Each structure stands twice: as structure tokens, then as C-alpha cells.
């Protein structure tokens with residue numbers, strides 16, 4: 001079976017994040033920074049997969065202590081019972097770690113984190129962020145606020161699962177979907193239409209008809225999102241593309257960073273997953 005298919009994504013994504021984190025902490029070992037791990041969609045600690053229970057990324061990352069752990073772990077999980085379960089598991093398994101679990105919307109907490117990092121006394125603080133939503137919950141404005149900060153961010157982007165599904169082929173997109181796309185991409189409706197659709201046509205009755213969606217919407221979406229991330233962060237890794245059983249891309253997983261070493265490490269942990 002091709003490793004990129006189906007349920008295996010979850011394990012692969014967790015492997016990418018834990019391998020990267022291990023390398024990140026090794027690079028940071030002798031550096032004088034205060035290190036925070038921020039997980040914006042933390043889950044409950046466990047993941048059910050094909051009748052098995054596997055450990056989620058939060059517990060895997062908490063287990064890394066060689067060469068050193070983070071100074072603080074900050075977990076955000078909207079659903080209270082998941083947040084409570086995660087908190088209980090951390091207390092039990094990692095009582096020595098300094099951590100916070102907040103049951104709130106990640107968009108709110110990203111803003112709070114950015115405000116915290118902008119305080120002059122936090123100029124030696126660096127954050128490794130993991131943003132792992134299932135859908136299109138992450139607002140573009142929440143990411144923009146991270147510009148110029150010492151944040152490395154792994155982000156799961158539902159381009160096939162979300163964006164291209166909303167971009168209807170005939171261009172007739174409901175107002176609710178248009179607004180979802182605008183919030184997610186941080187673009188005006190006209191910009192989104194110009195990017196993904198042929199020009200409006202006038203039919204035989206002299207009426208304006210929406211242009212059809214251009215070919216390769218998913219490739220265009222991936223190029224667009226990568227370019228958008230590059231307006232916030234200096235570097236964006238190649239994506240780890242997660243495909244369904246029909247080989248269609250569902251999610252793109254990127255590291256966005258201002259640091260070249262981080263970029264190199266990310267590309268090296270993603271690369272073997274292509275083979």
C-alpha cells in the first residue's frame with residue numbers, strides 16, 4: 001500500500017512533527033532561547049485509527065526530552081472534554097512538564113500568543129507551533145499576525161478537503177461558501193474568482209454568466225497558499241501531500257519559518273515520505 005494513502009496520513013504527520021521537533025530541540029540545545037511548543041488543535045491525547053488507539057502528536061512531543069524538553073507546552077483544544085482528557089493524561093504521564101491546556105478557539109489563542117511574543121521581555125522566546133485542523137477553521141488574519149515573530153509553524157491545509165470543494169466548477173458558489181473562502185484565504189471574492197475562474201461570459205440573452213473553474217484547481221490552490229504563506233514567513237517547505245484512495249490530494253502539510261536551518265530540517269523530514 002502506498003504510505004500516503006488514507007488513514008496512514010495521521011501517523012505520517014505525527015512522525016514528521018516528532019522527527020522535526022527532535023531535530024529542532026537538538027539545534028536549540030545550546031542556544032539561550034526560552035522555548036514554547038504551541039499546539040493549536042491538540043485533540044484528546046489519543047487517536048482512534050482502524051480500531052486501534054494511537055498516541056496523538058501532543059503526547060509524542062511531550063515525550064521528547066533528549067537533548068531537552070521545551071520550557072513550556074501550550075495546548076489549545078476547542079472541545080472541553082477532549083481538553084480535559086488531554087490535561088489528565090499529561091498530568092499522569094508527564095508530571096514534570098510545564099504545560100497549559102486551554103479549551104478555546106485556536107484563532108483566539110494564536111492572537112494571544114502573538115501579543116505575548118511582541119512584548120519586549122519575550123525577545124528571547126521562540127515558538128514551535130503545530131496547527132492541525134481537520135477543516136477550514138484557521139483564519140488568514142490569525143496567521144498574518146505572526147509576521148516577523150520567532151515562530152516555526154507546521155500547518156495542515158485542507159486544500160482538497162476544503163478549498164477546492166467550495167470552488168464549484170460552474171462558479172455558482174453560495175454566499176456562505178464565498179465568505180468561508182475569503183476568511184480562509186484572506187482574499188476578496190474578486191481576487192479568488194480571478195485566480196480560479198475564467199472570465200464572466202454574456203449568454204444569448206445578454207445575461208452575465210459566471211466563468212467556469214480553470215483546470216488543475218488543486219495545483220493552483222497549493223501554489224496560491226504557498227505564496228500566501230510566503231507573504232508572512234520568509235520560507236515555506238515543500239508540502240507533504242496527503243491523498244485519498246483515488247489519489248486526489250486532500251491536505252497539504254507545510255512548515256513555514258523565517259529560519260533557513262528550520263527549512264532544511266523540514267524538507268529533509270518530509271522528503272523520505274515521498275519515496
Ligand SMILES: C[S@@+](CC[C@H](N)C(=O)[O-])C[C@H]1O[C@@H](n2cnc3c(N)ncnc32)[C@H](O)[C@@H]1O
Pocket residue numbers: 014040041042043044045046047055056057058076077078079082104105106107132133134137
Ligand atoms: C485533527 S484533530 C487534531 C489531532 C491532534 N493533532 C493529534 O495529533 O491528536 C483536530 C482537533 O481540533 C479540535 N478543534 C476543532 N476546531 C477547533 C478550533 N477552532 N480551535 C481549537 N481546536 C479545534 C477538534 O475538536 C479536534 O480535536
